[in-house]
Amino acid sequence: MKNWSEAYRPKALFEVIGQENAIEKLENYIKNFPSKKKAVILNGPPGTGKTTLAHVIAREREYEVYELNASDLRNKSSLNEKLKPVLEQKPLFESGKIILADEVDGISGVDRGGVTELVSLIEDSEYPIICTANDAWSSKLSPLRKKCEIIEMKEISPADVKKVLNIILKKEKVAVSADVVNRIAIKSNGDLRSAINDLESASKLGSSEVIEIDARNKQTDIFKTMRYIFQDKATEEMLSAFDQVDMSLDDIILWIEENIPKVYSGADLARAYQRLAEADIFKGRIYHQQYWRFLVYENALLSYGIAEAKGKKEKGGFYKYSKPERILKMWLNNQKHAKRKSIAEKFSSATHVGQKRILREWNEIKNILKSPLVQKQLKLENEEVEYILKGC
Ligand SMILES: Nc1ncnc2c1ncn2[C@@H]1O[C@H](COP(=O)(O)OP(=O)(O)OP(=O)(O)O)[C@@H](O)[C@H]1O
Ligand SMILES: [Mg+2]
Known part of the structure; x- marks a missing residue:
């Protein structure tokens, strides 16, 4: 089953909310293609509809979308390979085409591949090219900016x-x-x-729990930091990479674990996992033995250690980093257990059965708890009743 944000991704332009200006500019660009600026960058914060808008505009015009990913931009031959079907002439059945370079600020190789390949593609392309970025103004994208019209996508009110x-x-x-x-x-x-x-x-x-999953602004910081560590050349300065990230090392481990396989492969990936495992061992020692000075080692393994696992080179290309699923799952799980525990406490004080036993025999006990009479006697809160009725 798709999650809601996928299931409700707009399929038509009128469903794209709060981006009227950007829509108008993008439509003009496509209508007037080719014009002086041969490509556009949809620039804006996460979750404002950039990727969606590129797909929807293509769909409305029955254009095909060719999406470029990390490996395509590594060098000329991989790019040509990918674009062969686009560039081949098919005059009889020619339908419109759009090339989508999603998340171009993920490109980091400045000298080889990456931005350079994209710029030369833009110069030669017979088809409109839509790039998307969270920060089109970063210095590494300046050669690209010269070729592109920048269309700002606003935060949704x-x-x-x-x-x-x-x-x-x-x-x-x-x-x-x-x-x-x-x-x-x-x-x-x-x-x-x-x-x-x-x-x-x-x-x-x-x-009606308060939603405190994690503060949104933390995410931009961690995305930037992961790009830095996973893609830039390993340097000693990386040891302080996490200083600006307002997040505990425990959470940072989850982010690295989730995203590292998207960027590293083969022996590099094995080395990175090894360092993650070592960081986890220090984490255990910190918890169990309260050896706080081990934080330094944990931090070093997660920053420089992970960066160095890929060797000393930069890593160009786009990578789509994502939020670790486990954070949400752990949070949901804790919520679940919190309810179960509070119910067990009440049950225990009414019946003098130990809480541990109640939790162990939860499957039987939850049936007893379904009785409204029992719920009343235990003085369960509405939320606790709801939890039981949902099947716990
Ligand atoms: N303007 C919008 N109107 C309607 N739904 C939107 C809009 N923006 C985002 N969404 C919802 O958020 C989801 C993610 O949007 P999308 O992938 O287009 O974001 P994005 O701007 O490309 O983000 P990122 O920078 O993280 O790639 C969509 O599937 C949709 O459910
Ligand atoms: Mg996107």
Whole structure:
């Protein structure tokens, strides 16, 4: 089953919310292609509809989309290989085509491949090229900027986020309190994808818990830092890479674990996993023996250690980093256990059965808890009752 943010990805232009300006500019670019600026960069924060808009605009015009990924831009021959079907002439059945270079700020190899390949592709292309970026103004993209019109995509306003969330709730036929929807909309910081994800988890918890999954601005920092460590040449300065990231090393391990296989492969990946495992051992010692000075080693393995696992070279190309699924799962799990524990406490004080035993025999006990009479006697909160009725 698709998650909600995928299931509700707009399929038509009118469904793309809050980006009227960008839509108009992009339509003009495609209508007037080729013009002086031969490509565009959709530039804006995460979750504002950049990738979606590129696909939707193609779909409305029945254009095919050719999406370039990390390895395609490594050198000329891999790029040509990928674009062969696009560049081949098929005059009889010619349909429109769009080339999509998603997340170009993931390119890091400045001298070889990467930006240079993309720029020369733009110079030669007979088809419109849409790039997307979170930070089109970074210095490494300056050769690309010269060839591109930059179209800014705005953060989605809280009011618009709320509108989208309420439409989804209606379609899913589930209720989440207006207060929670409000809070999600404000906390999203204009990132509609994360707002939809938070809404989905809130609906699954079936309660009015405060959504504190993690602050949105932390994510941009960690994405930048991962790009730095995974893709730039390993240097000693990397030892302080995490100083600016407002996140614990425990969380950073999860982010690295989730994303490292997207960038590293073969022996590099094996080495990186080895260092992750070593960092995890220090983490264990820190917890069990309270050896705080081991934090230095854990930090070094996760920063310089991971960077150095790829050798001393830079790594060009686009990589789509993502948030670790495990954080959300662990959070959901903890929520679940928190409820179970609070119910067990009440059950234990009413029956004098030990809490451990209650938790061990939960499968039987949860059936007893289904009785409204028992629920009343234990003075269960609405949320606890809801939890039991959902089958725990
Ligand atoms: N403007 C929008 N209108 C409607 N839905 C949106 C919009 N922006 C984002 N979404 C929702 O968020 C999801 C992610 O959007 P999308 O992948 O286009 O973001 P993006 O801007 O490309 O983000 P990133 O920078 O992380 O790649 C979509 O599937 C959709 O559900
Ligand atoms: Mg995108």
